[in-house]
Amino acid sequence: MKKIFSLAATVVLGSALLLAGCGNDSAKGGAASGDKVTITVGASPVPHAEILEQVKPLLEKEGINLKITEFTDYVTPNIALNDKELDANFFQHVPYLEKFANEHNLKLASAGKVHVEPMGIYSKTVTDKDLKSALPNGSKVAIPNDPTNGARALILLEKAGLIKLKDASDIGATKADITDNPRNLEIVELEAPQLPRSLDDVAIAVINTNYALEAGLNPLKDALLIEDKDSPYANIVAVRAGDENRPEIQKLIKALESPEIKKFIDEKYKGAIIPAF
Structure with a gap:
């Protein structure tokens, strides 16, 4: 009986060693072939997530799996990035990032x-691009309610000849900085995603291109006035401070700034969105 037990134990032990040996060989094989690294990037649906979808196959070749998480607001993506729920986000420009990070004490x-x-001015009722003469007295004008894009909208309204600001280059301008409003415009501040829907209730709205595109608006055809191509508000990939040189992030930037992505942006958006590289 003891011999049988001893033999059984030997068989079990031998099997365990054999399985362990197979497991180690498999692990070595996986490491040698290179396990994929996954990075998660938060993005607005249009155009950011669309652009990132084109980046996926480029990163696949670099051994990186790109996971895209879509957001429909301008607050959550930065909070999620700070809380390490994301590796990066792609939806904003530097002035917005800096102001948001300072206000929320984030290191991004x-x-x-x-x-x-380019931000544009849109309307369902006004068709004349000479807004200074076409816009009725006392008209309602909708602009984004976040400080950075609000200032950007006010600067564009001044360019249209509708208002005067203390400083037309002040990216921190607010309604309090309006020094002249000859048409007595009522400026209404709304959440950026709501601006396209507000066109039923206001004379004009100053809308970010991503939300205009989502609403089926063509910035080049439908905008009464649009920012110049040399606008300083380039959209960026944001990361936690110190992560700029992470290999995965560097490969993401290289892919986003590749000839393939430039071609996609040019062909897909036909000038409504302009490569900044």
């Missing part, structure tokens, strides 16, 4: 510029 940084989304 830009890893690289990708494209410019």
